[in-house]
Amino acid sequence: MMSAINPIGGISGFSGISGISGMSGLSDKLDLDEAAKTSSPNTDFARMLSKGLESVQASQDKANDLAVQVANGQLQDPAQYTMAANEASLGLQMTLAVRNKAVEAFQEIMRMQA
Amino acid sequence: MSIFNAIGVAGTGVTVYRKWLDAVSDNIANMNNTSRTSENAFQARYVQARAAQDGNGAEVAGVQLGNAEGVLAYEPDNPLADAEGYVRRPDIDMGSQMAQMMMAQRSYQANLSVVDRARDAYAAAINLGK
Numbered sequence: 001m002m003s004a005i006n007p008i009g010g011i012s013g014f015s016g017i018s019g020i021s022g023m024s025g026l027s028d029k030l031d032l033d034e035a036a037k038t039s040s041p042n043t044d045f046a047r048m049l050s051k052g053l054e055s056v057q058a059s060q061d062k063a064n065d066l067a068v069q070v071a072n073g074q075l076q077d078p079a080q081y082t083m084a085a086n087e088a089s090l091g092l093q094m095t096l097a098v099r100n101k102a103v104e105a106f107q108e109i110m111r112m113q114a
Numbered sequence: 115m116s117i118f119n120a121i122g123v124a125g126t127g128v129t130v131y132r133k134w135l136d137a138v139s140d141n142i143a144n145m146n147n148t149s150r151t152s153e154n155a156f157q158a159r160y161v162q163a164r165a166a167q168d169g170n171g172a173e174v175a176g177v178q179l180g181n182a183e184g185v186l187a188y189e190p191d192n193p194l195a196d197a198e199g200y201v202r203r204p205d206i207d208m209g210s211q212m213a214q215m216m217m218a219q220r221s222y223q224a225n226l227s228v229v230d231r232a233r234d235a236y237a238a239a240i241n242l243g244k
Binding site: 079083086091097 | 117118121122124125128129132222226229233236237240241244
């Protein structure tokens with residue numbers, strides 16, 4: 001009688017974690033071999049930074065999607081959201097660290113006496 | 115392998131153990147079901163975990179079902195009882211389910227601890243030299 005019910009039928013279909021690796025882009029951009037192939041160091045850094053920003057944006061979007069799912073009551077596991085939010089926050093901190101170092105270097109050069 | 119990979123890998127473990135907890139809670143919830151002897155008993159669910167195919171973490175390969183025959187119980191008062199007074203009950207051992215629940219819960223927490231430590235480690239690396 002009760003055996004016809006399958007309350008966890010959807011259990012094997014869930015693979016919420018797959019999107020969490022949205023940061024994969026960032027490691028490609030920081031790859032030094034690829035960076036060495038480009039001609040100008042300026043465009044190289046700009047390209048790396050913009051692509052890094054894109055992947056940070058992707059992880060932020062992922063965290064946002066999960067936050068919406070929390071609000072809708074669709075999220076099966078709250079840890080999925082907190083992990084995605086953590087990863088997005090780490091990505092942003094990483095971007096800021098890189099940006100701050102670059103600005104620091106620029107200002108150091110600008111302070112040089114002729 | 116991507117940046118902050120440890121968080122994603124531990125996240126796959128969290129997902130596996132959440133599914134295991136779901137399966138155990140389902141088994142315990144249905145532990146006292148009765149069914150007619152002409153029908154199948156409730157079948158316990160057993161989560162089958164394996165290493166993820168992409169090499170990052172773990173995943174659930176599928177859910178195996180327990181014994182459909184269950185155990186026959188003599189309950190002549192039960193409206194579902196057959197002519198001889200028997201009903202079918204699921205073949206689920208509560209002790210085993212509780213032990214599985216503890217393993218799943220502790221492993222879930224262990225994976226979340228890994229996420230926590232990894233987050234702290236990455237944050238320390240980012241803050242290096244500030």
